[in-house]
Amino acid sequence: MPKIVDHDTRREEIAEALWRVVRRDGIRAASVRTIAAEAGWSAGAVRYYFPDQDGLLSFAMDLVSRRVTDRVSAIEPKGSVETIVLRYLDEVLPLDAERRAEFDVWLAFMAQARAESGAGALQEHLGKVHNELRQLCESLLHSLADAGVLRDGLDLRREVELLHALLDGLALHAAIQPDRTTPTRLRQLMRRHLESLMAENP
């Protein structure tokens, strides 16, 4: 048969084709056949790498979060604490068209996951990623607190939840109205929120 193939990269190619279909026509159009056509193979070929459709969906959702995690863990923590924190937040927010597309797909997966009663694979994955992002918020705020730049009397646990919710909310708004919620505006708003947590007179 044709050249030997790396299964993982092939699976990723197919998953990315799924992303494009979901983004263009919605998750309702994400059939094995349309995905195969988008990827440029036959349906049988796709089925060789993914035994069933659920596995494909779940893999594709996983891949989205893995891409984000990879970007985040590639960050080098150089500079002042404030700039490091902002750089992390920059990487999580959808600041360009590619990341906005990523979030569109993620949005579709979230909605689909919510429809899984009990403990489906998507549901479980959504919970995991949700917790990981909260933990990132937590560690960012803690490093700010350790550096002593935060205001006194803050309930850190509350601020973690607020920052986390703000992050997701801003990402959503960037997807819904990219014209109004531009990258610059996103960064502005994020910075303004962090400033409200910091000491008023440095």
Add this chain to the structure above:
Amino acid sequence: MPKIVDHDTRREEIAEALWRVVRRDGIRAASVRTIAAEAGWSAGAVRYYFPDQDGLLSFAMDLVSRRVTDRVSAIEPKGSVETIVLRYLDEVLPLDAERRAEFDVWLAFMAQARAESGAGALQEHLGKVHNELRQLCESLLHSLADAGVLRDGLDLRREVELLHALLDGLALHAAIQPDRTTPTRLRQLMRRHLESLMAENP
């Protein structure tokens, strides 16, 4: 034929059946036939009220936002400005299981709307509702400002966007992790955010 029927209420019944299907099995399962079965009629009957599937989807999305709007406009503005503002926010946040279900459905519609390239009906509707919610945030913050309870030096336009994003983010979190983001916690977080905007020593 059978008794004469109010078309609008019938359409709403069918739309609510669609909600249940979307919530239980996701938007991918929302076919004319499954919706008809859920509503307890034949597919032909459903088609009598909705000529095609797109119209049904768009009507059902519209109905979600209309329900929220109705609740919001039913609020009587009594009491201090702060309590009024909190009551409005209470009505927008998913504080009980019913409203959380509503948001799940809304989430599915948002994801589907994002897939409509250009100016589809869902896309347009999403933009409209998005703006309305921002305008609510705007008027709430302005009434707080007029009452003089806000801190000096606030950029109100920024705070509107932040409050709006926080609202959507919290709603999302309440849907994803209702155990952690309980109604009481939601209200706590919202109150904490508003307090951070208000004068430190009243």
Add this chain to the structure above:
DNA sequence: AGTTTTTCAGCACGACTGTGTTATAAAACG
């Protein structure tokens, strides 16, 4: 050179899809 393994296309199956069209029954109206 022959054999095995890997990769892919293709077809078949039964179920389901959206959308028409038609038939029928019940209520409303003359």
Add this chain to the structure above:
DNA sequence: CGTTTTATAACACAGTCGTGCTGAAAAACT
């Protein structure tokens, strides 16, 4: 009581769905 209108079911049609199975071609290995 007869006629018209409204509401619903039922069926038809062409297409698509997920999934299983088969076969063939190409690389890898012996």
